[in-house]
Amino acid sequence: MSLYTITGAQLAFGHVALLDHADFSLEAGERVGLIGRNGAGKSSLLKIVADLTKPDDGLVTRQQSLTTVYVPQEPEFDSDMSVFDAVAAGLVDARALLDEYDAVAHALAETPEGEQHDALLARMNTLQSSLDTTDAWSWRTRVSTTLAQIGLDGEARVGALSGGMQKRVALARALVVQPDILLLDEPTNHLDFDGIRWLEELLVSQRAGLFFITHDRAFLDRVATRIVELDRGRLLSYPGNFSAYQTRKAQQLEVERIENEKADKLLAQEEVWIRKGVEARRTRSVGRIARLVQMRNERAERRNALGNVKLDVGQGEKSGKIVAELTDVTKRYGSRTVVDRFSATVMRGDKIGFIGPNGAGKTTLLKLILGELTPDEGKVRIGTNLQVAYFDQMRAQLDLEKSLGDTISPGSEWVEVNGTKKHVMSYLGDFLFAPERARSPVKSLSGGERNRLLLARLFARPANVLVLDEPTNDLDIPTLELLEELLTDYDGTVLLVSHDRAFLDNVATSVIASEGEGRWREYVGGFTDWQVQRGRSQQLAQSDAQKEPLKDAAPKDSATGRNAQRTVKLSFKEQRELESLPQQIAALEAEQKTIGEQLEDGSIFAKDAQEGTRLTGRYAAIDDELLMALERWEALEAKRK
Known part of the structure; x- marks a missing residue:
C-alpha cells in the first residue's frame, strides 16, 4: 500500500495551471526525484505532500499516523540557539507530550481520589501509551545519536556555522524525528563536494520514503530510484535514475511530436474540406463536422512543450594568447595561508573549474588570476585586452527595485549581441520572460528566474573572459544543458566555480583543486578525471612513503641492499x-x-x-x-x- 497518494490534483495561480488533474503516489522505501522547469510548481507540490498547503481540487490519501518532515531550500534558525537545541526542536511534539505527562503526574499526586483523579489517571495512561509509541522517553539520546551520525557539535552556536553546516543541522532536525516520509527542497544547496557525497550516502541508507527536488543530475543518478517530472501540469513517472529518464523522455517526446504532426495534418485537411464550394457543403456529413469541432478543441487545449532558453554570449575581441601567468604565488590572511607557492598559466580558450571545500579560497585564487588581488609573494602577469564578465552566486549585482528591462539595458530599449540589435522585450523572451514581465521589478522573481536574468545580463555584454561563480544554482535541467553547450562552444576563457559535478565534467578542460593548507594543483579534465587522478596520486604517495623507511634503513653492504630491494x-x-x-x-x-x-x-x-x-x-x-x-x-x- 502506498504511503501517500494524490489523485486528480488541481492547483493554479492566476490562469496558470501548475497541477492539471495530476496523480502521484509514494511507496515505502522509494526515493523519488522531482524535476521540472523553474516555476512549474515543484515546491508547491512538495508543500502539498508536506500538508503545508492544499490543492484546489483532488483526492489526497495518506496512511494513518504517517510522519512527514519537510526541509525547505533555506532553513531558518535562531542564530543564538545551540546546535543541540536546534536539532531537538524537531521533537517538539514528543517534548510537549513529556511536559504534559510531568504536569499530569504532579497534578495526580496532589488530587484526592474521585472523579477528577480518575480523569487525570486516564489522561496519564493515554500519554504514557503515546510516549511509548514515539519513543519520546529517550529524546535526548536520539538527538545525541543523530548529531554523532551527521558529524555535528551539539554545543556550537548555529549562527556561527557556514551555510553548508546549517544545512546539516536542518537535515539532523528532520532525521531525529525518524519520519516515514522525508521531503527535501534542493538539499545540495550550500554543500561542497564532500558534503554532497556525505548526503548521498546518508539518504541511500535511510529507510524513510524520500521525495526531493534537485537539479543536480549526478545526485539524481546516485540517489533516485524513480524520477517524476512535472511537465505542463502533468506528473510523469519514470522508473530508475536520471540517466534512464533521459533515454525514455527522448523517446516519449519523439512519439509526441509525430502524433501532433499527424493530428495537425488531419486538422488542416478537414479545414480545407469544410471550406469547399456549395456542392461539397450539400453532401458534408454531420458526424464529420462534429469531428472537426472536436479536433479544433483538442488542438486549442494541447499544451505544447515550453520553449527553451536561447543562449548566445556576446563575444568580445580576442584576448592575448596568455590570459594570466602565476609564478610561486602566495596569499595569506593573518596567520592563515590561503594560496601557497602556486604556479599556473591560463591560456586563451581554457575552461578551468575550481574545486575545493567551502572556505578553501577559490574566490581568492580567482581574484589573484584576474589581478584583482596582489599576492604577498610571487608574481602574477596579466594578459592583454581582457574583457571580463562576472556571474555572482549571491546575485549582489541585481538591484531588486529595478525592472527586468532596466537590468538588461539601462536607459535603452535595445540590446546588442554579437553585432545584432535586439529589442529588450525580444531578448528577455529568449530567456523565457514574457513581454509583460519586462517592467516587473527584480524582487518579484524566484531564485531560478533571478539566475536566468543574471545570465541574460551577462551574455548581453561583450566579453572574452567569463567568471562564473556557482551559475548552476536554481537553474532547471534544460537550461543547465543549454548553458553547457554554450560554454563548450565559447571561444573565450571560462573560469568556473561550481559544485555541480556533471556540469564540471561537461564544461571544464581542466580543474584547479585545493589540496589543503593553501596548496593548489591543476588536473587535466573535469570532476571525474580529477577524482581518478587524485586517487592515483594518493596511492602513489602512500607507496612512496612505505618505500622511504626501507631506503633509509638499508646499509651499504650490497647483500643487505639486495634484500632491502626485495622487500618492496x-x-x-x-x-x-x-x-x-x-x-x-x-x-x-x-x-x-x-x-x-x-x-x-x-x-x-x-x-x-x-x-x-x-x-x-x-x-x-x-x-x-x-x-x-x-x-x-x-x-x-x-x-x-
Whole structure:
C-alpha cells in the first residue's frame, strides 16, 4: 500500500495551471526525484505532500499516523540557539507530550481520589501509551545519536556555522524525528563536494520514503530510484535514475511530436474540406463536422512543450594568447595561508573549474588570476585586452527595485549581441520572460528566474573572459544543458566555480583543486578525471612513503641492499591478489551491466519495488568497488615494476 497518494490534483495561480488533474503516489522505501522547469510548481507540490498547503481540487490519501518532515531550500534558525537545541526542536511534539505527562503526574499526586483523579489517571495512561509509541522517553539520546551520525557539535552556536553546516543541522532536525516520509527542497544547496557525497550516502541508507527536488543530475543518478517530472501540469513517472529518464523522455517526446504532426495534418485537411464550394457543403456529413469541432478543441487545449532558453554570449575581441601567468604565488590572511607557492598559466580558450571545500579560497585564487588581488609573494602577469564578465552566486549585482528591462539595458530599449540589435522585450523572451514581465521589478522573481536574468545580463555584454561563480544554482535541467553547450562552444576563457559535478565534467578542460593548507594543483579534465587522478596520486604517495623507511634503513653492504630491494617487491599474497584482480574487475563490470539492463527496463519497480531499490543501491556501490579495484591493480603493478 502506498504511503501517500494524490489523485486528480488541481492547483493554479492566476490562469496558470501548475497541477492539471495530476496523480502521484509514494511507496515505502522509494526515493523519488522531482524535476521540472523553474516555476512549474515543484515546491508547491512538495508543500502539498508536506500538508503545508492544499490543492484546489483532488483526492489526497495518506496512511494513518504517517510522519512527514519537510526541509525547505533555506532553513531558518535562531542564530543564538545551540546546535543541540536546534536539532531537538524537531521533537517538539514528543517534548510537549513529556511536559504534559510531568504536569499530569504532579497534578495526580496532589488530587484526592474521585472523579477528577480518575480523569487525570486516564489522561496519564493515554500519554504514557503515546510516549511509548514515539519513543519520546529517550529524546535526548536520539538527538545525541543523530548529531554523532551527521558529524555535528551539539554545543556550537548555529549562527556561527557556514551555510553548508546549517544545512546539516536542518537535515539532523528532520532525521531525529525518524519520519516515514522525508521531503527535501534542493538539499545540495550550500554543500561542497564532500558534503554532497556525505548526503548521498546518508539518504541511500535511510529507510524513510524520500521525495526531493534537485537539479543536480549526478545526485539524481546516485540517489533516485524513480524520477517524476512535472511537465505542463502533468506528473510523469519514470522508473530508475536520471540517466534512464533521459533515454525514455527522448523517446516519449519523439512519439509526441509525430502524433501532433499527424493530428495537425488531419486538422488542416478537414479545414480545407469544410471550406469547399456549395456542392461539397450539400453532401458534408454531420458526424464529420462534429469531428472537426472536436479536433479544433483538442488542438486549442494541447499544451505544447515550453520553449527553451536561447543562449548566445556576446563575444568580445580576442584576448592575448596568455590570459594570466602565476609564478610561486602566495596569499595569506593573518596567520592563515590561503594560496601557497602556486604556479599556473591560463591560456586563451581554457575552461578551468575550481574545486575545493567551502572556505578553501577559490574566490581568492580567482581574484589573484584576474589581478584583482596582489599576492604577498610571487608574481602574477596579466594578459592583454581582457574583457571580463562576472556571474555572482549571491546575485549582489541585481538591484531588486529595478525592472527586468532596466537590468538588461539601462536607459535603452535595445540590446546588442554579437553585432545584432535586439529589442529588450525580444531578448528577455529568449530567456523565457514574457513581454509583460519586462517592467516587473527584480524582487518579484524566484531564485531560478533571478539566475536566468543574471545570465541574460551577462551574455548581453561583450566579453572574452567569463567568471562564473556557482551559475548552476536554481537553474532547471534544460537550461543547465543549454548553458553547457554554450560554454563548450565559447571561444573565450571560462573560469568556473561550481559544485555541480556533471556540469564540471561537461564544461571544464581542466580543474584547479585545493589540496589543503593553501596548496593548489591543476588536473587535466573535469570532476571525474580529477577524482581518478587524485586517487592515483594518493596511492602513489602512500607507496612512496612505505618505500622511504626501507631506503633509509638499508646499509651499504650490497647483500643487505639486495634484500632491502626485495622487500618492496610483491609478496606471495600480493602476487596472488594481482593475478585475481582482472577477473574481479570483469565480474564487477558484468554484474553492473546486468543490473543496468534490469533498471533500464523499469519493470522491476512495478514487480518488486524493494528489489528495485536494492539494485539501484548495488549499481552505485559497484562504481566505488570498481574504482578501488582499478586503483589497487595499478598500485600493485607499479610496485612490481
